[in-house]
Amino acid sequence: MSNEEMAHVFAEWNTKGDILESFLIEITDKILRKKDDVASGGSASSDAYVVDKIKDKTGMKGTGRWTVQEAAEHSVAASIIATSLDARYLSARYEERQIAATVLQGPTGSSVPVVDKEQLLADLKAALYCAKVTSYAQGLQIIQAASLKNDWKIDLGLCARMWRGGCIIRASLLSKISLALEINPSLSNLLLDPTFAAEINDRQMAWRRVVTLGIASGISCPALSAALTYYDQYRRGRLPANLIQAQRDFFGGHTYERLDSEPGKSFHCLWDDAHKDIGDVAGRTAGEM
Amino acid sequence: MSNEEMAHVFAEWNTKGDILESFLIEITDKILRKKDDVASGGSASSDAYVVDKIKDKTGMKGTGRWTVQEAAEHSVAASIIATSLDARYLSARYEERQIAATVLQGPTGSSVPVVDKEQLLADLKAALYCAKVTSYAQGLQIIQAASLKNDWKIDLGLCARMWRGGCIIRASLLSKISLALEINPSLSNLLLDPTFAAEINDRQMAWRRVVTLGIASGISCPALSAALTYYDQYRRGRLPANLIQAQRDFFGGHTYERLDSEPGKSFHCLWDDAHKDIGDVAGRTAGEM
Numbered sequence: 001m002s003n004e005e006m007a008h009v010f011a012e013w014n015t016k017g018d019i020l021e022s023f024l025i026e027i028t029d030k031i032l033r034k035k036d037d038v039a040s041g042g043s044a045s046s047d048a049y050v051v052d053k054i055k056d057k058t059g060m061k062g063t064g065r066w067t068v069q070e071a072a073e074h075s076v077a078a079s080i081i082a083t084s085l086d087a088r089y090l091s092a093r094y095e096e097r098q099i100a101a102t103v104l105q106g107p108t109g110s111s112v113p114v115v116d117k118e119q120l121l122a123d124l125k126a127a128l129y130c131a132k133v134t135s136y137a138q139g140l141q142i143i144q145a146a147s148l149k150n151d152w153k154i155d156l157g158l159c160a161r162m163w164r165g166g167c168i169i170r171a172s173l174l175s176k177i178s179l180a181l182e183i184n185p186s187l188s189n190l191l192l193d194p195t196f197a198a199e200i201n202d203r204q205m206a207w208r209r210v211v212t213l214g215i216a217s218g219i220s221c222p223a224l225s226a227a228l229t230y231y232d233q234y235r236r237g238r239l240p241a242n243l244i245q246a247q248r249d250f251f252g253g254h255t256y257e258r259l260d261s262e263p264g265k266s267f268h269c270l271w272d273d274a275h276k277d278i279g280d281v282a283g284r285t286a287g288e289m
Numbered sequence: 290m291s292n293e294e295m296a297h298v299f300a301e302w303n304t305k306g307d308i309l310e311s312f313l314i315e316i317t318d319k320i321l322r323k324k325d326d327v328a329s330g331g332s333a334s335s336d337a338y339v340v341d342k343i344k345d346k347t348g349m350k351g352t353g354r355w356t357v358q359e360a361a362e363h364s365v366a367a368s369i370i371a372t373s374l375d376a377r378y379l380s381a382r383y384e385e386r387q388i389a390a391t392v393l394q395g396p397t398g399s400s401v402p403v404v405d406k407e408q409l410l411a412d413l414k415a416a417l418y419c420a421k422v423t424s425y426a427q428g429l430q431i432i433q434a435a436s437l438k439n440d441w442k443i444d445l446g447l448c449a450r451m452w453r454g455g456c457i458i459r460a461s462l463l464s465k466i467s468l469a470l471e472i473n474p475s476l477s478n479l480l481l482d483p484t485f486a487a488e489i490n491d492r493q494m495a496w497r498r499v500v501t502l503g504i505a506s507g508i509s510c511p512a513l514s515a516a517l518t519y520y521d522q523y524r525r526g527r528l529p530a531n532l533i534q535a536q537r538d539f540f541g542g543h544t545y546e547r548l549d550s551e552p553g554k555s556f557h558c559l560w561d562d563a564h565k566d567i568g569d570v571a572g573r574t575a576g577e578m
Contacts, residue, residue: 024536030561031535038547038556050558055546056530059537068371069358077375082357083518086366090522091530096477101526103481105490107497168540188385192392201394208396212501220521225514229372232509233379237390241345241380246320247313248348251457257344258327267327269339272319 003049007032009121019129019199022171058088067142074145079230080135083222106218113216120213126206131227133200136160136177137190138230144188157181191234204231250275292338296321298410308418308488311460347377356431363434369424372515395507402505409502415495420516422489425449425466426479427519433477446470480523493520539564 001009010029013020036048064085071078090097140156147154160178164170180193190196211228214221233239246269248254255266269275290298299318302309325337353374360367379386429445436443449467453459469482479485500517503510522528535558537543544555558564 023540027536027539027560028532031532031539034558034560037558051531051535053547053549054531054534055548055552056528056534057546058530058533059543061543065361065364068361072354072357072374075354075378075381077378079372079375082371083368083515085361086368086519087522087528087530088533089364089366090519091528091533092364093477093523096481097523097528098526099481100478100524103483103486104520104524105493106521106524108494188382189389192385192388194392197392204394205397208504212504215497215501215504215517215521218521220518220525222518222522225518226372228504229509229511229514230375230379231393232395232504232507233376233511234382234386235389235393235395236509237387239345239376239380239386241347241376242340242343243317243320244347244377244380245343245345246340247316250316250320251312254348254350257346258342259344260342263344269323269326271316271323 003032003051013125013128017172019173020125020132020171022173023168024171055094056091057094058091060085060088064088067139070146071138071142074142074149076138076141076145077230078138078142079226080131080138080223083226087222107216113213115213120210123206123210126203127210127224130200130203130207130231131224132171132173133190133196134227134231135223136173140177140181140190141188155181155185156187157185189234191231200231207231246271292321292340302414302417306461308462309414309421309460311462312457313460344383345380346383347380349374349377353377356428359435360427360431363431363438365427365430365434366519367427367431368515368519369420369427369512372511376511396505402502404502409499412495412499415492416499416513419489419492419496419520420513421460421462422479422485423516423520424512425462429466429470429479430477444470444474445476446474478523480520489520496520535560 007029010025010032012018014025014029015021031051032049034050036050036053038050038053064081068078068082068085071081140159143154143159144156146152157178160174160181164174164178176195177190180190180195181187184193187193191200207224207228211221211225214225242256245254245256249256249268250271253268255268257263257265258267261267296318299314299321301307303314303318304310320340321338323339325339325342327339327342353370357367357371357374360370429448432443432448433445435441446467449463449470453463453467465484466479469479469484470476473482476482480489496513496517500510500514503514531545534543534545538545538557539560542557544557546552546554547556550556
């Protein structure tokens with residue numbers, strides 16, 4: 001697709017009242033259309049676009065870094081913000097990537113699927129929406145965790161309304177978020193709100209199609225992919241974390257809880273002959289976070 | 290597959306000298322075989338396995354958290370460690386997940402692909418190897434970055450040899466890693482070592498098959514997926530980070546470099562009529578990290 005065609009898609013996505021309407025979608029439309037005025041000496045008569053002349057090496061001011069560190073402090077998964085930051089770190093290793101590009105291979109053979117353009121654009125819109133909602137869910141959980149820990153009594157719905165006021169993440173989506181938080185101020189995760197859950201259930205197959213297409217094509221979709229990873233973990237009543245707990249108990253005597261026992265009660269297994277009875281397991285979980 | 294069948298696969302993967310031979314693979318074999326001795330009152334005569342009785346709620350001691358925070362401090366992408374931690378955070382939200390499981394949907398329709406078991410096991414082995422190498426690449430980059438910043442002069446090859454000595458990540462892979470670092474002590478990324486690059490090039494299609502199968506089946510593969518995301522970004526000479534830089538310049542006048550100008554020279558674009566000439570751009574990158 002040409003820059004103009006891509007800009008057109010972003011302009012459509014930014015339609016008043018549409019699910020993706022937001023400042024970042026709006027400026028992406030404008031950015032993609034902007035002709036280069038450097039090569040032609042100040043006038044915008046060049047046929048090239050500015051964005052295509054910009055070096056793919058991203059800077060940052062540190063707010064993303066602090067957010068990720070704070071999320072870790074509160075044991076909140078902030079994978080979408082983290083992967084976005086990682087994308088910046090990787091972009092900054094510009095010279096290293098030029099070497100990597102000559103050494104490491106992408107998909108081989110005829111494995112890249114043929115796609116229908118209109119279907120793909122509809123899927124992309126749906127996938128982007130799902131990932132955006134999931135990203136807000138993660139971000140709000142960081143604030144909620146910090147608020148609980150520090151007794152700040154932050155009104156998350158008010159946060160969402162404030163962001164509408166005029167920061168770079170302003171988006172029509174924020175109205176729906178503040179509504180969900182007004183209905184249920186103690187909502188532990190945005191994805192559990194019935195309206196958002198229904199919207200994402202409707203779109204999750206499109207989301208899966210986009211990420212698998214990216215992988216099959218060798219095109220990394222860090223945020224869409226990290227968000228889907230999170231979604232598919234979060235919606236599981238049963239995760240394979242029992243194996244992790246077994247491993248931790250095997251190598252470090254870190255103990256585990258049992259499904260058939262009361263919560264909080266610790267068990268230790270004598271996994272093999274090398275494991276001695278460690279006696280009272282009550283003290284083994286000291287230092288757990 | 291039954292627990293015994295799965296244990297058998299891990300035992301095979303742990304064959305002396307094989308690419309996956311390691312302590313964690315070895316104990317996973319043992320864990321999967323271990324019969325439950327609680328329900329039957331102390332004797333191991335039960336037909337159930339311990340691992341199936343363990344609650345999927347993971348604890349932690351904090352070393353993963355510190356690693357992720359330190360990686361952010363040094364602008365190193367440590368996505369595989371981060372996503373593993375996120376998996377623990379999510380597992381710990383046990384009650385929330387029970388609700389999410391009733392609200393959020395997985396793949397619908399006949400979209401889950403049919404797979405050949407032997408092929409899938411071979412693919413899984415290849416994918417796990419690729420992700421392990423990538424994880425060591427990320428981990429070593431954190432140590433390298435901290436060593437450079439603090440002038441510690443750490444010998445990364447010696448690190449790898451030390452880990453072989455008797456910690457829980459001991460693995461035959463570490464011999465290859467220390468060899469690669471002896472050949473090139475200033476190797477900026479393990480993936481650029483010719484031996485590892487060739488091994489991963491041979492296996493990257495299997496890696497893609499496993500992760501896409503997981504997505505299509507609604508089974509989250511956080512570490513395999515995060516590693517592949519990283520791989521597909523790192524091997525790109527050109528990333529879409531130019532768009533991010535354009536957005537940052539649009540909303541915050543953060544400036545950008547141009548592909549056709551010398552490195553380090555900053556440019557700013559008058560994206561639309563709302564953008565005034567910000568004059569000398571030299572000071573605009575102050576505070577960049």
